[in-house]
Amino acid sequence: MTNTPDPAPGTPLLQVEDLRVEFRMRGSTVNAVNGLSYTLAEGETLAILGESGSGKSVSAQAVMGILDTPPAYVTGGAVRFRGTELLGLPEKKRRIYRGAHIAMIFQDALSALNPVHRVGDQIAEMLIVHKGMSRGDARKRAVELMDRVRIPSAASRASDYPHQFSGGMRQRVMIAMALALEPDVLIADEPTTALDVTVQAQIMKLLSDLQDEMAMGLILITHDLGVVADVADRIVVMYAGRVVEQAEVKELYARPAHPYTEGLLASVPRVDVRDRALTPIKGAPPNLAAIPAGCPFHPRCPRAREERCPDEVPALRDVTGTGHGSACHYAEEVLGG
Amino acid sequence: MWRFVLRRVLQMVPVLIGTTFLIYVAVFALPGDPIRALGGDKPMPPSVYEALRHHYHLDEPLIEQYGRYLLGLVRGDFGETLNGQSVASLMATGWTVTVQLALTAWVFELVVGIALGVLAGLRKGGIIDSLVLSGTTFVIAIPAFVLAYSAQLIFGLKLGWFPTAGTDDGWPYSYLLPGIILGSLSLAYIARLTRTSLVENMRADYVRTALAKGLPRRRIILRHTLRNSLIPVVTYLGVDLGNLLAGAIVIEGIFNLPGIGQQIFQAVQIKDGPTVVGISTFLVLIFLLANLVVDILYGALDPRIRYE
Amino acid sequence: MSEAGSDTLAVAQTGSDVAGASASLWSDAWRALRRRVVFWVSVVILVVMALMAVFPSLFTDRGVNDRCDVRFAKHAPSSWNPFGAGGHPFGYDMHGCDYWAQIVHGARAPMIVGFVVTGIALTLSITLGSLSGYFGRWLDALISRITDIFFGLPLVLGALVILTAFPAHGVWTMSLVLGVLWWPTMTRLMRGQVLSVRDADYVQAARVLGAGDLRIMARHILPNAIAPVFVYAMLNVGVVIGYEATLDYLGVGLQYPTVSWGLQLSQAQDVFTDYPYLLIYPAVLLTATVLSFLLLGDAVRDALDPKLR
Numbered sequence: 001m002t003n004t005p006d007p008a009p010g011t012p013l014l015q016v017e018d019l020r021v022e023f024r025m026r027g028s029t030v031n032a033v034n035g036l037s038y039t040l041a042e043g044e045t046l047a048i049l050g051e052s053g054s055g056k057s058v059s060a061q062a063v064m065g066i067l068d069t070p071p072a073y074v075t076g077g078a079v080r081f082r083g084t085e086l087l088g089l090p091e092k093k094r095r096i097y098r099g100a101h102i103a104m105i106f107q108d109a110l111s112a113l114n115p116v117h118r119v120g121d122q123i124a125e126m127l128i129v130h131k132g133m134s135r136g137d138a139r140k141r142a143v144e145l146m147d148r149v150r151i152p153s154a155a156s157r158a159s160d161y162p163h164q165f166s167g168g169m170r171q172r173v174m175i176a177m178a179l180a181l182e183p184d185v186l187i188a189d190e191p192t193t194a195l196d197v198t199v200q201a202q203i204m205k206l207l208s209d210l211q212d213e214m215a216m217g218l219i220l221i222t223h224d225l226g227v228v229a230d231v232a233d234r235i236v237v238m239y240a241g242r243v244v245e246q247a248e249v250k251e252l253y254a255r256p257a258h259p260y261t262e263g264l265l266a267s268v269p270r271v272d273v274r275d276r277a278l279t280p281i282k283g284a285p286p287n288l289a290a291i292p293a294g295c296p297f298h299p300r301c302p303r304a305r306e307e308r309c310p311d312e313v314p315a316l317r318d319v320t321g322t323g324h325g326s327a328c329h330y331a332e333e334v335l336g337g
Numbered sequence: 338m339w340r341f342v343l344r345r346v347l348q349m350v351p352v353l354i355g356t357t358f359l360i361y362v363a364v365f366a367l368p369g370d371p372i373r374a375l376g377g378d379k380p381m382p383p384s385v386y387e388a389l390r391h392h393y394h395l396d397e398p399l400i401e402q403y404g405r406y407l408l409g410l411v412r413g414d415f416g417e418t419l420n421g422q423s424v425a426s427l428m429a430t431g432w433t434v435t436v437q438l439a440l441t442a443w444v445f446e447l448v449v450g451i452a453l454g455v456l457a458g459l460r461k462g463g464i465i466d467s468l469v470l471s472g473t474t475f476v477i478a479i480p481a482f483v484l485a486y487s488a489q490l491i492f493g494l495k496l497g498w499f500p501t502a503g504t505d506d507g508w509p510y511s512y513l514l515p516g517i518i519l520g521s522l523s524l525a526y527i528a529r530l531t532r533t534s535l536v537e538n539m540r541a542d543y544v545r546t547a548l549a550k551g552l553p554r555r556r557i558i559l560r561h562t563l564r565n566s567l568i569p570v571v572t573y574l575g576v577d578l579g580n581l582l583a584g585a586i587v588i589e590g591i592f593n594l595p596g597i598g599q600q601i602f603q604a605v606q607i608k609d610g611p612t613v614v615g616i617s618t619f620l621v622l623i624f625l626l627a628n629l630v631v632d633i634l635y636g637a638l639d640p641r642i643r644y645e
Numbered sequence: 646m647s648e649a650g651s652d653t654l655a656v657a658q659t660g661s662d663v664a665g666a667s668a669s670l671w672s673d674a675w676r677a678l679r680r681r682v683v684f685w686v687s688v689v690i691l692v693v694m695a696l697m698a699v700f701p702s703l704f705t706d707r708g709v710n711d712r713c714d715v716r717f718a719k720h721a722p723s724s725w726n727p728f729g730a731g732g733h734p735f736g737y738d739m740h741g742c743d744y745w746a747q748i749v750h751g752a753r754a755p756m757i758v759g760f761v762v763t764g765i766a767l768t769l770s771i772t773l774g775s776l777s778g779y780f781g782r783w784l785d786a787l788i789s790r791i792t793d794i795f796f797g798l799p800l801v802l803g804a805l806v807i808l809t810a811f812p813a814h815g816v817w818t819m820s821l822v823l824g825v826l827w828w829p830t831m832t833r834l835m836r837g838q839v840l841s842v843r844d845a846d847y848v849q850a851a852r853v854l855g856a857g858d859l860r861i862m863a864r865h866i867l868p869n870a871i872a873p874v875f876v877y878a879m880l881n882v883g884v885v886i887g888y889e890a891t892l893d894y895l896g897v898g899l900q901y902p903t904v905s906w907g908l909q910l911s912q913a914q915d916v917f918t919d920y921p922y923l924l925i926y927p928a929v930l931l932t933a934t935v936l937s938f939l940l941l942g943d944a945v946r947d948a949l950d951p952k953l954r
Contacts, residue, residue, distance in 0.1 A: 061545075064548075064549055066545055066548040066549050068540075091554075095551045095552075095553065096551065097551070098548070098549055098550065098551030099549065099550045099551035099552075100551060103549070104549040106542065106545070106546065108542065111541065111542035111543065112542045112543055112545070112546045113543055113546065114543040114546070114547070114561050114565070115543070115565070115639070115640070115641055116564055116565055116568075116638070116639060116640060117560075117561075117564075125550065125552070125560075126550055126551075129550075129551070129552055129553070129556065130551060161640040161641070163640070163641050174546075177550070351790060351794075352790065352793045352794050352797050353797070355790075355791075355793075355794035355797075356794050356795075356797040356798050359794065359795075359798055359803070360798065360802075360803075360806060363803070363806040363807045363810055364806055364810075474936060474939055474940060474943070475932075475936065477884075477935075477939060478883065478887070478932050478935040478936035478939055479928070479932050479935075480887045480890045480891050480894070480907075480910070480928075480931065480932075480935075481891065482890075482891060482894045482910070482914075483890075483910060483924070483928045483931075483932070486914065486917060486924060490917070490918060490921070494918060579799050582799060583799040583800060583801040583802060584801075586801055586802070586805070586895070587801070587891060587894070587895065590895075601802070601805075602805070602895070605805050605806060605809050605897075606809075606896075608809070613806060617802055617806075620799060620802065621797050621798065621799075624797060624799065625797060
């Protein structure tokens with residue numbers, strides 16, 4: 001199953017470099033991802049944060065290799081899993097990585113599960129296809145997996161259909177399915193957005209427990225700062241298909257180095273700070289068919305200046321010397337507050 | 338499940354009564370005097386005339402006649418034709434022909450229709466897709482009888498591949514050409530339905546999940562997409578049976594197949610009311626039963642449907 | 646499914662109220678339609694056919710069954726190329742009438758039947774479907790059962806029996822009979838549409854704000870429910886025309902001295918092996934008309950459905 005060559009020591013688990021994705025629609029091209037780079041270490045939890053339209057989900061689908069082509073095309077960059085470049089692989093080889101090495105769960109588990117198959121069978125399908133297990137063995141294993149994601153009376157529920165589960169339980173089924181082959185990387189695309197707040201916490205707890213147990217890398221895609229604060233190690237903030245800031249969680253919360261992150265933090269209510277006015281970010285997310293020249297955030301940026309921001313695209317650079325990256329010409333100023 | 342079936346059967350009763358009543362009223366309004374027509378050119382003595390009218394209950398009010406007819410229906414009696422044969426035994430002779438014809442058409446439209454729909458849907462916007470779309474639109478636009486005559490002329494008379502009329506060559510040979518023509522309209526609908534449904538399902542979120550699971554394309558299409566796409570096709574099959582039975586009236590006439598369609602057409606022409614009503618009732622019954630079967634099948638195919 | 650796609654959609658819809666949304670639905674559709682060749686081809690064909698139906702004198706100087714001479718009966722056109730065939734491009738029909746003139750006049754009956762039947766069915770189905778879908782309860786149960794009853798009656802069979810009962814029917818009677826049989830499918834469609842719109846948030850909001858039933862129906866439900874029914878009706882005109890021809894063929898439709906394509910096809914049935922042109926010419930015109938209605942309906946439906954764009 002594993003035809004991955006032994007990676008050189010120090011090779012990251014997953015490395016995305018200068019990834020570019022565009023949607024070719026009739027008459028227009030939408031640049032969804034524009035040179036996205038990040039790395040994920042073994043056992044690390046990386047949160048990718050961004051508004052809808054920031055390219056976070058599209059880039060995750062590009063990493064998985066499950067974009068709808070057409071209209072979406074990967075036009076450049078690299079995705080390396082333990083050093084193996086995935087983007088150039090023929091579909092037959094690429095497929096082996098999906099589910100087995102890199103698995104993914106989605107926001108809406110109801111539509112993501114096939115409505116006409118029993119959930120037990122949908123989980124078992126992974127084992128039958130990838131591992132050649134017999135139907136009976138795969139079903140037994142599926143029940144164990146459902147048990148592991150703490151679905152009560154898993155044995156009997158395995159023969160239920162997706163619509164018979166509650167939202168939280170359905171997401172557990174998705175997780176059980178994604179973990180069936182003990183993948184090295186799990187990409188969770190807004191896994192709790194569709195759920196009630198109490199259930200959200202349970203699912204996040206489950207994900208982080210499972211990650212510890214299985215020592216896998218976890219990529220959490222979200223638009224919600226609050227969801228990831230407790231579980232993530234590092235955060236990548238995306239805007240208009242690029243990384244605008246990346247840092248350790250605590251560092252980012254304490255000392256944001258990009259006006260966009262600053263704005264995000266100011267627009268989220270916090271329990272620890274009372275009587276603080278919430279300030280929304282002004283303006284609308286960028287039109288991806290016509291991304292502003294220069295810094296894509298400058299039309300909405302309170303700190304934007306005439307001399308550089310409208311013309312010069314800021315590069316992502318280490319602004320503290322400790323790996324805190326920001327793509328703002330005036331990051332030092334932002335850090336200074 | 339059984340409660341669902343029972344409830345649906347009970348729901349069928351008023352529909353069956355209503356529909357047969359509609360036919361009954363229409364037939365009752367047929368002009369001319371069927372009894373005089375029975376006598377042909379010879380004048381009929383008034384006593385015989387009255388006796389015959391009484392025999393066929395034509396001297397009673399409409400509602401009473403209809404009530405009597407319904408009572409007979411409950412006992413499985415579809416009535417009596419004007420020349421004294423029971424409608425049931427008349428249908429028995431035509432039934433085998435119509436069933437063979439409809440079955441040929443059904444198999445053809447189902448197999449070829451789904452295959453074309455899948456081929457078109459897999460490559461939306463491709464050459465096969467365009468061909469299937471334009472071809473099926475053509476078939477829908479041409480009246481069946483024009484299609485039938487053209488086919489008879491080309492494949493029957495000119496090329497001599499198929500017999501053009503009658504059932505002398507037995508099944509399947511005599512039924513192939515009429516079956517294909519009869520099925521062609523539904524084939525067009527099935528192909529388009531399959532295509533649309535497949536295209537829609539290929540965009541569904543669960544297909545993305547199946548991709549993310551690392552399943553081979555073939556398996557995704559066969560086990561996931563196609564399985565979901567065929568649900569609306571199955572529901573169409575119920576309506577389709579009505580199309581086939583109605584189409585049989587035209588096609589049996591052109592290919593001279595002595596089936597139920599021809600019988601009912603001739604009965605209308607000679608104003609044989611009891612026969613028209615009897616055969617119609619039977620056709621409506623078949624149509625309703627087929628739709629019941631489709632409803633049950635629908636539930637079996639789509640677990641989200643509850644038998645309520 | 647794609648983030649970028651759903652965003653453009655969201656942007657397009659923000660800031661427009663419900664009526665505005667349905668207006669932009671049609672104007673978006675128009676913009677998509679304008680670019681389709683199929684749309685223009687079917688429009689042109691239908692305009693020509695409509696002109697034939699309304700102003701036959703534009704196409705021929707002969708009247709209906711005018712200047713027929715039995716001596717010319719079944720004289721084929723002198724050339725298959727209608728432009729090279731002299732004064733009688735389509736030859737003569739069974740009774741020695743100029744076939745081109747007869748076919749031009751044959752357009753009117755099917756067009757009238759197609760539009761009137763669809764009009765009757767559309768009116769009935771919008772009324773019954775809205776009442777049934779909006780008010781629900783016993784009214785819905787009653788209307789739905791009646792729909793079931795009519796649905797259970799195969800159309801050809803019903804028309805066969807009823808039209809035989811009124812042998813002296815003309816175009817209008819025939820339209821009335823077919824119209825009365827035609828509404829069940831459309832009513833079901835309309836009812837489903839109304840049901841799906843009835844519980845939408847903006848309808849609830851209008852209700853909370855105190856809008857009456859009539860206003861909700863007229864302002865909020867109909868504009869949003871009617872598009873698919875309207876498209877279906879467009880396709881349906883073509884289907885009705887095909888049915889009219891079939892009933893003519895079966896001998897229960899229109900009768901001489903009326904002329905219609907279906908009647909011409911019916912008369913050609915016994916001799917078409919020897920005189921194929923008698924079948925081919927009306928068949929081509931009939932098929933082109935039906936096809937244009939179908940393609941037009943298809944194109945409009947595609948244009949109205951943003952998912953398919």
